[in-house]
Amino acid sequence: MIDLSIIIVSFNTEKITNKCLVNLRRNLKKYPLNYQVVVVDNGSKDGSIPMLKKIAVDWKNLKVVLSNKNLGFGKGNNLGVTNSKGKYILYLNSDAIITDIDFFDLINVFKTKPDLGALTVKVVLSTGEIDPASHRGFPTIWRSFTYFLGLEKIFKNTFLLNKIFGGYHLVNLNLKEIHEIDVPTGAFLFTRRDIIDKIGGFDEDYFSYGEDIEMAFQIKKLGYKIIYYPLWQMLHLKSVSGLKKTDQKIRKKTSFYFYDSMKIFYRKHYAKSHNWLTNKLIYLAVDLKRKLIS
Template sequence: MLKKPVELSIIIISYNTKDILKDCLVSLFAAKTTKDSWEIIVVDNASSDGSPEMITNEFPDVMLLPQKKNAGFSVGNNLGMRKSKGEYILLLNSDTQVPSGSIQETLQYLKHHADIGVVTCKLIRSDGSMDPACHRGFPTPWAALTYFAGLEKLFPKSKLFGQYHQGYKDLSQPHGIDSPSGAFYMVRREVVDKVGFLDEQFFMYGEDLDWSYRIKAAGWKIMFYPAVNVIHKKWQSGKAHPEETQRRLTQKYFFDAMKLFYKKHYAHRYGWLVTGCVLLGIKLRSLL
């Protein structure tokens, strides 16, 4: 009997996340039905905690792509996408857990809307609140200013001050956004073929925003689909170092990504004064 073509490729990056990765994989295989034509690909970025051995021993149906060094989130996902065969692709963090039916429902929504290139779900943090990173606008100079100045926090429902996380939108209904989080990012292969892969200049953070920017510029819609909730144990997939070291690395990657995104997409649109102020602001924030 001929094998069914792969419909969905699920790609997970792992770096010393053995325990949460196992939880993620258990939830995926529990959610997968005999009707689903999925492949699950784990790109392991040179973990030293036994993650590759755990996958080999406990999840033989997973395609494991072990790497000799940690080259970052973008490089790892691009490797996974190049190896994948699915008509649709889901980038999934190792610190997520997917309830039964969640991936199937999200996929059906994407399949039935030909003008949508990317769809995400509502990510729920361990405390039960929504992860705001799954529902973002682009970090224009104004959006970044109001966010870092605390105005968005003071006026979360304001369209003027809440442009980054767009809290003024109805979070109970599907609607367009600028970018989801890379923790749950479902995209058509057709989009990847036309727009290209993740920009590997982004080591970690910002690559999802950059990809979304390019995807929307190519004319595709990006949708938030809140009927599906997925658990996101935020920050867990990045905890591969001692706490203080991890804090410094996270801060460095985040602000490096902010600077790169601004230079790539906004510097040519704003004058030297605005650009200088933005880059100075990023530098000062990185020192706090």
């Protein structure tokens, strides 16, 4: 069996996807292993498809899967896994730049920790700061409340209070040390195929955003741990897509999916524990936040 399958979903990001693949291939030459890269193109209308076909000509480990429409992040990744054979799976964003990661080391972490369900490396932004989405707690009502009110930011560096008010991004934990987290980012989510088979991959109720939170929840529900592993790091060029797009239509659509995913997760896991009025207020708060951002 192939050691590692790297799954990448591409949608109208020709240049950045090309940069992702060029750097990934160079890294895999530096740290060789039995691998395959599966790129699912979600019906791109730019030059992504010709670019992918050109790269695949002389890269035998690259498999290109074409969809005639945009399946979304979760469904696109599930299609990629269906077309893969690796014992371990890495979900990698098309705007992720990897230059120095030994994947064998990550595989060995799993081999020595049978209760490990998933891990992520240190994911940094272009600013050099950690991508906050890569180091999260589950978005309970309290954690979401303290984060969106700005209390997490206020008490980020205050001992004890950062644990009470900073659970959304687990700001009390040392980013230089290996430790357990609740939610990694879907931009770099390393896991085992047998676990993916048990949970059924990404939940396709989410179109874009929230899939990684749901997957982490399901992995932990099975009794596995998820760890933050900062011995290696990658660059996430997050601004090239989504909420930071300059195109107003794309931003509006992305904003809808982003905040809708919050309601989907809440409805699936927290709504049953609260009365109808609390739930109504939560949904109204999410909608208000979306309108304020938009």
